[in-house]
Amino acid sequence: MGLPERLAGKRVLVTGATGFVGEALLERLLSDLPDTEVVVLVRPRAGRSGQARFAALVTKPAFAAWRERVGADEVERTLRERVTVLEGDLERMPTLPADLDIVIHCAGEVSFDPPIDTGFATNLGGVQELLRAVQDSGARPHLVHISTAYVAGLRSGHVAEGRLAHTVDWRVEQAAAQRARPAAEDASRTPEALRGFRERAEAEHVRAGAQTVSREAERHRRRWVERRLVEIGGERARVLGWTDCYTFTKALAERYLENSRDGLPLTVVRPSIIESALARPFPGWIEGFKMAEPLIIAYARGELPDFPASPDGIIDIIPVDLVVNAIIAAAATTPPANTPAYYTVCSGFRNPLLFRDLYEHVQEYFQRHPLVARNRGAVAAAEWRFAGAATVESRLRRGERFTELAGRALGYAPRSDRVRQAARDLEQLDERLSFLRRYQDLYRSYTRAELVYVDDATRALHQGLEPADAQRFGFDPACYDWHTYLQDIHIPSVTATIRGPDPSPPAVRRVAPASASGPDTLAVFDLDGTLVSSTVIESYLWLRLADQNAVARSRELASLARALPGYIRAERRDRGHLIRAVYTRYAGADPDELARLVDEVAGDILLRRVKPAAIRRVREHREAGHRTVLLTGAVEVLTRPLTPLFDEIVATGLALGPDGRYTGRLTSAPLVGDARAAWLGHYAGRVGANLRASWGYADSQSDLPMLRAVGNPVAVSPDLPLYRVARRSGWPIEEWSSTPGEPRAVAAGRDERRAHAAAARVRAWRAGGGPAGGSGAGTDRVITLDPGGRR
Structure with a gap:
């Protein structure tokens, strides 16, 4: 009988059906074994039931040919009549049917380097829970356990199929x-x-x-x-002779099943490196990146200049559909209860692929079909020298040391677009080095182990197939050549997703405030560095130097220069320290005089420093019906010119002494860092705002809590620490430039002060307050801003 007849009427439980091998196996069971019933174990995840996940699974491309061939009505009937979905996982197995004939265990932790408790809990604990559930059900099925060829561990030479030779106690481990x-x-x-x-x-x-x-x-x-x-x-794995935690736990799971299966027939299938399909469900089908794909893509991008592998070492790759065919044949061949069967599904013994062969195929393919990188054109295919692990490791360490030192140096550089570009370049280099480090460490043992897996039992299993089954369910690794598989099927498939149709740079991400309009939405803006190109020290100088003569100005600048190192240290520790330190200089100042200076001089300087893009963004939020908020450490009096733009302005208040003058102390702690987020939370509750729908704009790392408090954070001309967080978090990053040609003067010159004074007298006269010095002098100003941001 053929495989469909041998498995007709059988009820098969499949674990791991949503995984790579499990999905391909399920497709073959549904498509080519019409009289076989299937039970699938599917874990609920992310609010979706196991049944819903299974329904989504059978709509994926792997099942497209089957769905088209049988028609929509037949698909529903087949799933209803032939498939039973059990909700659960390997930690909490549901009650299993008592009439199971075969259990194919595909589920497991496939990461090479999981945390040790995770690896054991999934690969060994999962097998224990599955076997317990099978035994509790009363069924006596044939157990087919999908392991890996690499359970052979760290050794050289030929590795035969059969029970592993080790004395490691799985209980102790x-x-x-x-x-x-x-x-x-x-x-x-x-x-x-x-x-x-x-x-x-x-x-x-x-x-x-x-x-x-x-x-x-x-x-x-x-x-x-x-x-x-x-x-x-x-x-621990390497000490005991395995390549990593993955192969270690898989090996112990085999030993547990061998000793604890209570007389159930056991078959262990050990695939080597499973890659894309040769033919089924269609040529090149693959889900996710496996072992070779990251290296192939990194090579195509010019990010893999060499690899620490022996050029004449074997890399044992096997297409996924050959693995699935071998699993089906093994499931249909029940071994004696006291003699487990072992099948290694591999290519290295009868159709070997050397590392040099793989490299030459990949190089030849990308010489003919190079990737096109943005701003770089076609990426040249690298020439590997197979310099050896020691040389590659030395180069990698030098690169890691360089990125560490360069990253520290950038931390002291002043913010600018050039510094941010350097940070982006350094970040890309660091990502490339991290990739190389990860894969060198992961693959080191695999590339050093000069193994040849022998597949005599698997070959005999294949030779025992009926001729028709050998055509439909064959798994002979000699049935294809590597040039065809790699260059015509595998590489085109794994690179299809990274070949964009347009190599031009992506459009700048544009924030659209109106997309979430409503009065319950806040638009919160920082001032210094975000809305205005200024600092706390600059704004102090605008007021302090406005009416002073040359001698007094020089004295004040000299005093400030002496204090500047302390201010810089305070800024790096806590922005609140800086604000307190600078604002002590307001001690003795007359509030009315400061208000006059803002109206006549400093306000004009402030408005000239307002960034046009900032004004446009504030206007957009106001037009969307949002509540606009200015949250700043600047002194209250300096924000007077911006009053028309904001529904709420929160600034730093200065305490008054008994003489009516400022004391140099603050009326409350400055709103910086975490305090801004706390204030926002309280304010949102008071006005009924929805912070998840709200927006925040800031430029500094000290504003990070405020940005994290809103649902739509935007980094504006950010400093380097905030830039890195924004990049990592996927936040929009915008560059709001000052008006071109705007001078960086910290205070008005003599002629400009005279002009401001004359303008003030005219305004006062027109207001009906009489000449300068009368009741109309120093009144509040009305400021209008056009869409371009100019007064």
Whole structure:
């Protein structure tokens, strides 16, 4: 009988049906085994039931040919009559049917370097839970366990099919893995470790405030725990003779099944590196990147100048449909209950592909079909020299050291578009080096192990197929040549998604405030550096120097220069410290005189510094019906010219002494860092605003809490730390430039002061207050701004 007849009437449970191999297996069961019933275990995820996930699964491209061939009505009937969906996962198995004939276990943790507890919980614990559920159901099915050829571990030479030769006790290792997370958590909570996390967070985010620092410190701690668990898993695997935690846990799962299956027939299928389909469900079908794809794409992009592999070493690749065909043939061939069957599905023994062969095929393909990079044109295919692991490692370490030093240097550079461009370039280099580091570390053991997997039992299984089945369900790795598979099928498939139709630069992302109109939406703007090209110190000088003579101006500038280093240190620690330090200089100032100076001189300077793009954006929000808010550390009096633009202005208040003059102290703590987010939360509650629909615009890392408090954060001409966070978070980044040609004077010159004074006298006369000095002098001004942002 053929495979369809041998499996007719059988009820088959498939785990991992939403994974790469499981999806391809399910397609063959539905399409080519019409009399076989299927039970699938599907985990609910992200609010979707297992049934809903399965319904979405069968609409994917892998099932397109089957759906078209049988028609929509037949698809629904087949799924209704032949498929049973069980909701659950390998941690919480549902009750299984008592009439299962075959269990094909495809599910598992396929990452090479999972945290050790995760790897054990999925690859060993999942098998234990599955076997428990099978035994509780009363069924006596044939167990088909999908493992990996790399359970053979770190060795050289020919590896035969059969039971693994090792004495590792899975009970001891599983118990140790379960203890690893509590131990890592405890280690991360020692005073020394916590101090390190906090100091690192402070170095990166101190200006954003204590809450942000605390959040980042905890994020560093959790990442440290995860990295620690990954390191433990990898090192434990290598100590015991395996390449990584993945192969280690897969090997122990095999040993558990061999010893604990209670007489159930067992077949272990061990594929090598599974890649895109040769023919079914269609040539080149693949989901996600597997083992070779990241390297192929990195080479195509010019990001993989060499690789630490032996040119004459074998890279054992097998198409996914050959693996699925072998699984079906193995499932239809039940071994004796006391003698497990082992099948290695591979290509290296009878159709070997060397690393040099793979490189030459990839190079030849991209020489004929190069990728086209934006602003670079066609990417040249690199020439590998196979320099060896030591040379590649040395180059990689030099690159990592360079990016570390360059990143520190950029942190001290003044903000500018050129600095941000340098940061982007450095970020790309760092990403490239991180990619190389990750894949060199992951693949090092695989490339060093000079293995040849022998597939005698698998070949015999294939030779035992009926001739018709050998055509439909064949899995002979000698049935194709590598040139055809790689250059005509595999590489075109995996690169199709990265070949964009237009190599031109992407359009600038444009923010559209009107898309979420309504009075419950806030538009919150920072002032210095965002709305206006100025700083706290500059605005102080506008007021301080406005009416002083040359000698007094020189004295004030000299005093400020002496204090400047302290101000810079204060700014790097806490913006609130800077504001307090600068505003002590207002001690003794007359509030009425400051108001007059704003009206006559400083206000004009401020308005000249307002960025046209900022004014346009404020107007857009106002037209959308949003409530506009200016949130600034500037003194209240300086914001008077901007009153027409905002529904709410929150600025820094200066305390008055008994003599009616400013004391140099603040009326309340400045709203900086975390305080801005707290104020926004309170304000939104008071006015009934929806922060998730609101907008925030700021330029500095100290504004990070404010930006995170709203649903639509926008980084405007950001400093480097904020720029990096915005890039990582996917926030819009906009460049709002000052008016071209606008002078950077910190105070009005003599002629300009005379002109302002004359204008003030004219305004006062027209207001009916008499000549300068009368009741009309110093009254509030009316300011209008056209769409271009000019007065």
